[in-house]
Amino acid sequence: MVKVVGILGSLRPDSYSALALQQAIERVQALGAEAEILDLREMNLPFCDGGSEYPNYPDVELLRSKVKAADGLILTTPEYHGSVSGVLKNTLDLMSFEHLSDKVTGLISVLGGQSNSNALNTMRIIVRWVHGWVIPEQIAIGQAWQAFDTEGKLKDEKLAERFDAFAQSLVDNSIKLKK
Amino acid sequence: MVKVVGILGSLRPDSYSALALQQAIERVQALGAEAEILDLREMNLPFCDGGSEYPNYPDVELLRSKVKAADGLILTTPEYHGSVSGVLKNTLDLMSFEHLSDKVTGLISVLGGQSNSNALNTMRIIVRWVHGWVIPEQIAIGQAWQAFDTEGKLKDEKLAERFDAFAQSLVDNSIKLKK
């Protein structure tokens, strides 16, 4: 059984990143994976100060143990200033090789404007740095304000198919690459 | 008179990034610039939630007004996971075009291991995205734990000369590009 953790890298109350991640999570679950979202809006995490101990923040330990126990990871970020959100990057900074290495990771970015791969590229280099794998299938949702219907489903069928392929690749390759 | 603001993107108590930024700031001051450090360890900034108002955090306004009033900017980050620190990226996320555009920006990264330009590249793309200028002179300090003497000066003369050229370029080109 493959375990997938999705990290939601947006703190916005009505986050399109949350909708996007939900779409991915439902799909990996439909493929038989156990999947869970770590919603940074509901976690109390500090800014990383370069150290490894955060005794006043039990959510740091929760984050680390959940991610460490996962086979697959989904990183979802709004693209802020042509890159990953600070809050998502900070969440990654709170973890180290022992939590992140060897995970099979899928990347999703969400933009208000035209679709772009800046944030995806940044995340790909970061995940490589912690010795994770990144699946080739990646998703950038442009003009996210018109991408979802009122039930949070994807309006565009092509985009929905990209999510299908994304989830399939994440689950299949988490199994294949599992040690 | 050129005004330069340096943002210290590390929260570590004994931060080598702080020492590096101090070296740059002293040099731009020696060239006649007015210069100031925004030390994130001494500011109380929230995680960016995608909105623009943070009424409970007056330091957001302080950050924005200081940066807006500057001609030149120095961004200093420890390289975490092959990229910019989350806390620095979050600080940038709290600002927008009106604060960051047209600034002439210099980039410094500090690493425990071998020197690399991953974090510098990330910052360069980010600053471009907010329509800032980035000077070609950039500094990555590898093995930062042995780069400074007990008084915080640079031990390596070649590196010190790179700081000289960095400061000179920042000041000269802030003047040239000023509207």
Place this chain on the structure above:
Amino acid sequence: MVKVVGILGSLRPDSYSALALQQAIERVQALGAEAEILDLREMNLPFCDGGSEYPNYPDVELLRSKVKAADGLILTTPEYHGSVSGVLKNTLDLMSFEHLSDKVTGLISVLGGQSNSNALNTMRIIVRWVHGWVIPEQIAIGQAWQAFDTEGKLKDEKLAERFDAFAQSLVDNSIKLKK
């Protein structure tokens, strides 16, 4: 008087990159700059072998002297495989710091599919590496096959305005940064 050289990084007979570069060149000329296109389809350049001498290829010297004499540079590439074209990169490989440093450079990429900034980012890092300046204004033309009318003019007014701002910035800042 500002001198601008545009390098056309496509060898395709009916190149959209050529149309895009033409649009930029006309605009910098209208602003009073002297401008010229180096069309790689009409030059006989070898693959760079890591050496600096290419006695059998007089166009190497032509390339180098033209670029060296310019204040501003426009690099235009089709986006191939999410990056700069090999032929443009090879052309840059044939030059060195003495030809490329301190140039004020504008970047244009042309794609068949959706607009993206992968090739632009690659070029930005390359130009920095040779100590050139890159203007913040950059242009990625997506779905280039429908971007131009039969006379080679831009159909989309917003895109035409981006070219206006691109040309203005290139000329203005070439003057400002000129030593």
Place this chain on the structure above:
Amino acid sequence: MVKVVGILGSLRPDSYSALALQQAIERVQALGAEAEILDLREMNLPFCDGGSEYPNYPDVELLRSKVKAADGLILTTPEYHGSVSGVLKNTLDLMSFEHLSDKVTGLISVLGGQSNSNALNTMRIIVRWVHGWVIPEQIAIGQAWQAFDTEGKLKDEKLAERFDAFAQSLVDNSIKLKK
């Protein structure tokens, strides 16, 4: 049986990239893989003109068929101007999804100066774009002129161990990810 093709992205007569690639190839062979080097110095390849047919250059077909038949790929480049060599990028431009997708790829860069990951990052984004996999283990050899002994072996044991891990990962994961 895993088949690996290594592409040598340097045309320099005494290429350190060739020595580096040789080290990797020997190791994957020792692990039971069938491995072959495509030495661009010995192939007659044209500049890519955006088309797919090169009837006067039979080596294009050779390149494509060799790469298509491989499970694993090693891309080796000298870092020119903070990026991949033009000649290697051009070689990739001559191929398409049908040749490059799904390959498990390892990346090596060779520099005269200090080690850096610019060219590696560029290649990682390119390989992703053609839907290939890139192993997390990557190698940048700095100051390549002092990295090899007279028999072409690696002088530094740590670096040799990185090659061991690189080869092991390439072979193991080519098997795991093979469809």
